[in-house]
Amino acid sequence: MVSVNPFAEFRRECENVLAAALKTTIPEAKIETFPMSKPNNPNFGQLASSVSFELAKNLKKKPADLAAQLAKAADKTRFVMVEKVEPAGGYVNFYVNFAKFSAFTLESIGQLGQEFGFIKTDKPTKIIVEHTSVNPLHPIHIGQARNPMLGDALARILSRRGNEVSRHYYIDDVGRQSSVVAYGYAKLSKPVPDEKADLFVGKIYTVTACLVEIKKLNRQMELAKKVEPTEEVAKITKDLDEWMTIAEELEGKYPKLFKALLEKIGEDKNPEEEINRLNRCYEDGEPNARALIREVSELCLEGFRKTQRKVNISYDSWDWESDFVWNGQVSKVLGQLEASGFVHNENGVLEFDAEKVIAKMDLRKKLGLREEQEVPPLTLVRADGTTLYTTRDVAYTLWKFERAQKVVNVIGMEQSLAQLQLKVALYALGLSKQAENLVHFGYSLVTLPGYKMSSRRGHYITFDEVLDEAVKRAYEEVSKRSPMLTEDEKRNIANFVGIGAVRYALVDVDPGKPVVFTWDRVLNFETNSAPYVQYTHARACSILRKANKNPENVNYACLKENLEHELIIAVASFPDAFIECADYLKPNMIADYANALADKFNTFYNALPVIKAETVEITRARLALTDAIRTVLSNALNLIGVIAPDKM
């Protein structure tokens, strides 16, 4: 007998037993679903129901008496995987028949192998997962890296769930920052990078942005002094101080580049204006602007792609934001929004009245908003006629929904409001179905101790740096722990250990919680890390390798130890964990699951011999168990994009 979800079979049997018992004892009680939970103590069995507490209320009886009654009424002749049913403390406890359940579970895992646990959904859906989408201005920094780690894990998980998943990278090349970097790049006469391209572009961006900002502040200062000298001047002075400090830092870090840009930008009276003009030309699709901005963006993306290859992440589609402006889809959607009646002109700019839509369509509850919570309006178009990010995102979202039924946007929490307004815009356009299938998967920022990372200020640690350091540290570890390995082996191990450690560390924490970046957090090679789980997997492989035989005619009944039973339950529950993590989008759960299973296996490993077990029969059964654990660890790691090695 093979099952895709062994534990669920057991649970179903318990439910049936309980339902039948209830029918014979208290036929008048109507209970649709039985509350079933895993007791935290194995002495209470493998599943427990607190149904008696609920019944007690209406029947005015003691829960303990009801539990006893129900347990007694359980029809033993129908038991397959249930061993016994016992009342305790008001609960009805179900004990699994391990002789049968172990066989059932381990044979299922043996049969299904790499597919075990990946239960397919009843309704396969086309899903677009948009993730990363770092602006093509600077290298991906460690704060932003949380995004692809989560996004890729989500894509893997949803795809394993049986959906048709497409991974999209949205290239935001229309924003004003793109014009900033392009302006600096042009001023330097389009230099050829002498280092990784995104790093190179990032330097130009930071220095240009800084110099332009200072120039702008200086001009504002002069104006402010003429009119109202006090408050305004103080604020500008403060900003100016900050940017001057940054300028000093940048000059120290990249003296040549700084000097060159200072000189070139100095030629322009008002760089701000030049940049705005470039931005306008780009949106208009003017050929020179197009060529220039696309060139810098491509340069930067070239660097991104290298980084992505390192971490084994790929995309099915690279979507240029500018395409939606140029092909008229943005203006088309603007027209539709205007026609919806929720857009008005306010001092020359177009505003979308999200609040009005919500009130009129009675969306507050649907959107999970409180009664009194108001949603601010969204500006769609600037006075100069250029569009804003969210406006363009509406057009992009419509495009996505032409290709998928569901869209998951992996975007930082700080954009929650914009994502909400985007959704409201879909409602305004009469696209309720799409709006409901638009998911904002938000996550909190990664900060540096003391301050926020800021690309514009050049304050960041790049993802590449972290990965390189991780691999370097992993190499030192391997060399120390396994000096006998060949150089190639060490390098290979260092690579998947280092990268795995970083991936795991960024996926492991609840996305809603902020992470303060420290090296030892990301480069953890001990318990609760990818290396720990990888190591455990390698250990299991090692045993199987040394045993050198495929167990046949296994007598699973000789797995009698508590540790073995716990492991059986743990692996049998993997499908449940997978379903939950897929349907509730909880990638971090998989990391926890893998770590918990590894913990249990390591305890088992230290306590009970496999190859040198008391009898050959036990060895065979334990090998089967070890093999199942190996499979499940590997499948779990696979979901979060971490390699499960045979050896390390």
Next chain:
RNA sequence: GGGUCCGUGACGCAGGACGGAUAGCGUGUCAGCCUUCUAAGCUGAAAGUCAUGGGUUCAAAUCCCAUCGGACCCGCCA
């Protein structure tokens, strides 16, 4: 000012959608375990008002309200 998210041993975290039995794990501290399948490991000890105060309930870390503390948002930025 308004809103969203968060607050769990010294530190870092899990559990929270769906309320149930003594709240898990790691780091650090202390005491141990390599002639036995990989010590990136394991065993044991000390360490908790689950931010605070109310409420709902037979039962609250979990649900509701308030307060305090932290992060983020409220832009003709993205």
